[in-house]
Every structure is written in structure tokens, then in C-alpha cells.
Amino acid sequence: MPELPEVESLRRILARSIKGRRFIGATIVEPRLRRTVASDLPKRICDGVITRVGRRAKYLLIELHDDRILMVHLGMSGSLTHRRGLADNTGFDPRHDHVTFMLDDGSCLVFNDPRRFGLIRLITRAELESITELAATGPEPFGGGFSAAYLWRTSRGRSGAIKNLLMDQRIVAGVGNIYASEILFRAGVRPTRRAGKVTRAEIERIAKITPQVLRAAIGSGGTTFRSYRDSQGQPGRYAERLQVYDRKGQPCVTCATLIRAVVVGQRSSFFCPRCQK
DNA sequence: AAACATTCCTGCACGC
DNA sequence: TGCGTGCAGGAATGTT
Numbered sequence: 001m002p003e004l005p006e007v008e009s010l011r012r013i014l015a016r017s018i019k020g021r022r023f024i025g026a027t028i029v030e031p032r033l034r035r036t037v038a039s040d041l042p043k044r045i046c047d048g049v050i051t052r053v054g055r056r057a058k059y060l061l062i063e064l065h066d067d068r069i070l071m072v073h074l075g076m077s078g079s080l081t082h083r084r085g086l087a088d089n090t091g092f093d094p095r096h097d098h099v100t101f102m103l104d105d106g107s108c109l110v111f112n113d114p115r116r117f118g119l120i121r122l123i124t125r126a127e128l129e130s131i132t133e134l135a136a137t138g139p140e141p142f143g144g145g146f147s148a149a150y151l152w153r154t155s156r157g158r159s160g161a162i163k164n165l166l167m168d169q170r171i172v173a174g175v176g177n178i179y180a181s182e183i184l185f186r187a188g189v190r191p192t193r194r195a196g197k198v199t200r201a202e203i204e205r206i207a208k209i210t211p212q213v214l215r216a217a218i219g220s221g222g223t224t225f226r227s228y229r230d231s232q233g234q235p236g237r238y239a240e241r242l243q244v245y246d247r248k249g250q251p252c253v254t255c256a257t258l259i260r261a262v263v264v265g266q267r268s269s270f271f272c273p274r275c276q277k
Numbered sequence: 278a279a280a281c282a283t284t285c286c287t288g289c290a291c292g293c
Numbered sequence: 294t295g296c297g298t299g300c301a302g303g304a305a306t307g308t309t
Contacts, residue, residue: 002282034284034305058283076283077307096307115306117283132285160300169284177282223282245282266302268280 002074004141004174005217006236007058010080012218014062015053017082022049022104023064030098034075034119037099044122045070045101056128057137057173067125070101073133075117081110136170141211146172148207155195155203162198163191164265166206175210178223178245181270183213185244190276191269192262216241244270 026042038044048064055061060080062070072080081091085106093112099120101109111120123131139145154171155162165171166180175183184191187205189198198206217223222236243253248261252272262269 006282032305073283075305076281114308115281115283117305119284158299164300167283179282265300267282 002058002076002078003176003179003223004055004058005179005214005220005238006222007055007060007074007174008218009222009236011053011055011060014060014080014082018050018062018103018107018109019053020050021107022047023101024104025102027100027102028098029100030116033098033113033116034073035121037120038122041099041120041122056134057140057169058176059133061128063125069123069125069128071119071121071123071133072111073119075113075115075119077115078111078113078118081112083108083110137173138169138171140173141175141214146207146210148204151207152200152203155198158195160195161191161264162189162193162195162206163267163269165195166210167265167267172210174214177267177269178242179213179217181245182242183210185271185276186213188276190271191264193277244272246270 023045024047026045028037028039028042031037031039048066048068048070050062051065052063053060054063058073060072060074062072064070074080083090086100086102086108096112096114097110098113098116099111103109111118119133128134139150151172155165158165163180163184166175166183167177181191183206186209187202189202189206217238220236220238220241223238223242244259247259247270250259251257252259252275255272255274257272257274259270260273262271
């Protein structure tokens with residue numbers, strides 16, 4: 001499910017629905033996620049008032065009044081849904097609803113993650129940029145930190161594939177497997193190209209297109225591939241706008257040449273052999 | 278039944 | 294030689 005657009009879509013919805021609410025408890029059914037959820041989390045989160053819902057890279061940051069932050073990562077198969085109350089059984093999944101947070105208006109936040117690659121941590125604001133998960137994370141794709149000049153600089157001398165560079169969270173935050181394929185298609189660059197050999201003009205296109213694709217996906221509420229649902233249980237609508245991802249053997253939207261699939265850095269990648277050089 | 282939307286760690290190779 | 298960096302591979306795991 002979760003690359004930057006999906007997490008950002010979730011953030012926007014939660015910003016409206018849970019800001020101002022106070023945590024009154026939490027239940028941990030299954031603490032074994034990417035890291036084990038701290039057993040004292042329910043106790044520690046109590047009375048935290050949500051002042052803001054933020055995001056850094058693919059991490060959702062639920063900020064509390066006392067400068068603590070509930071950090072949530074959805075891993076590969078996670079979701080965080082807001083339910084009216086404990087009695088609201090919509091989408092109830094006893095096998096994978098691992099952690100439930102209770103709020104003071106009777107509603108609750110449910111963290112569900114079949115594959116358990118997700119993460120839940122309560123940290124302080126001071127720790128935010130220094131903890132392992134975020135210390136080396138690169139600039140957000142929107143705004144000045146990520147530019148053609150920056151991408152040019154960081155790509156020079158690299159022998160790895162351009163797609164891997166784009167997906168490297170230390171280079172730019174938030175681009176995952178789906179959007180990397182989509183960005184490179186729109187930039188006309190094959191995913192297998194050595195980063196250091198990508199031309200200046202191509203780098204400029206990639207740098208320009210990256211935030212455009214991500215913004216468009218956010219506008220559509222993200223991509224639903226297989227099972228992603230937003231915090232209200234709605235699927236994302238960007239899936240229908242994907243031009244190459246998971247379209248192996250189907251005609252290119254531009255030239256009708258059949259889309260091909262290759263494995264780059266152990267991840268499936270899709271491209272048009274005619275439109276992408 | 279092979280593939281999989283993520284991250285983190287390890288170990289090796291390379292170059293200065 | 295030693296160090297830093299880049300890169301590949303593996304592991305965590307359950308579902309479809």
C-alpha cells in the first residue's frame with residue numbers, strides 16, 4: 001500500500017478527523033511488528049492531545065501537545081483506520097487488527113497489518129530527526145531540497161540503476177516501487193539505466209515529474225493495489241491512472257507498444273521499450 | 278505457488 | 294593499509 005501519496009492521503013483525512021482528540025487508552029493484541037511495540041505504549045500515550053497530524057517520508061506523525069509524536073509506518077500491507085467506536089465493526093479483522101487506540105470522543109484508531117512490516121513508536125520531537133528510521137532520510141520531493149541540480153549531483157558516478165536511486169529514501173523521501181516506474185515512464189527513461197549515465201536533460205525531466213506524479217496521486221487519494229484502503233475504508237483512485245505499473249503485456253498509453261517487465265534491484269519494474277530510452 | 282506496495286542490516290568490492 | 298562509499302542480497306512475514 002504505502003508510498004508517500006498514500007500516507008499523505010491518510011494524513012489529510014486524519015488531520016480533519018482526529019485533531020484535538022485526546023488518547024484515553026490503547027490495546028496491543030500483537031506487538032510483533034518491524035520492531036516490537038513497546039508494552040508501556042498504552043500507558044504512556046494516555047492523555048496525549050493530538051495537536052497536528054504530520055508526515056515525513058512514508059512515516060505518519062501524530063503529534064501530541066507535550067512534544068511527543070506517535071510515529072506510524074504502514075510497511076507493505078498496513079493500514080490505519082478511524083472508526084466511530086469500539087462497537088463499530090466495519091472492516092473488523094481479528095487476525096490483523098494489531099493495535100487499537102481509543103480517543104476521548106469514543107472513536108478509535110485501528111492499526112491493521114497482515115504482513116507486520118509496519119512500525120509504531122512513541123518518540124519525542126527532539127528524537128525526530130536523529131532516530132534510525134529518519135536520520136538518513138533525504139529531502140521531501142516537494143520544495144527546494146529536491147531539485148534537478150540536487151539529483152544531478154547525487155546521480156553522478158553512480159553505477160546503480162536510476163530506479164534504485166529514485167527509490168533510495170536517502171536520496172529522496174517517499175518514492176516507492178509503483179511511483180518509481182510511473183515517474184520514469186513519464187520522464188522517458190528506462191528503469192535499468194545506470195544513474196550516472198542519465199543525461200542532464202533526462203535528470204531535469206525526472207526532477208520535474210517526480211513531484212507532479214506524487215501530487216496527482218495524492219489528489220486521487222493514492223493508489224489501491226490489491227488491498228489498500230484509506231482511514232475511512234475507501235480505496236485510492238490513482239490505480240486507474242497508472243500508465244505502466246502492473247501493465248505488463250498491455251499496450252503503452254502513448255504508442256501502443258506492449259509494456260515490458262524487468263526486475264531491478266529485486267523489485268518488479270515496468271516500462272515501455274519504445275517511449276523510454 | 279510465485280510474487281509482493283518496505284526498511285534495515287550485512288558483507289563485499291572498489292577507489293583514493 | 295584503512296576508510297568511506299556504493300551496491301547486492303537477505304531477512305522480517307502472510308496473503309493472493
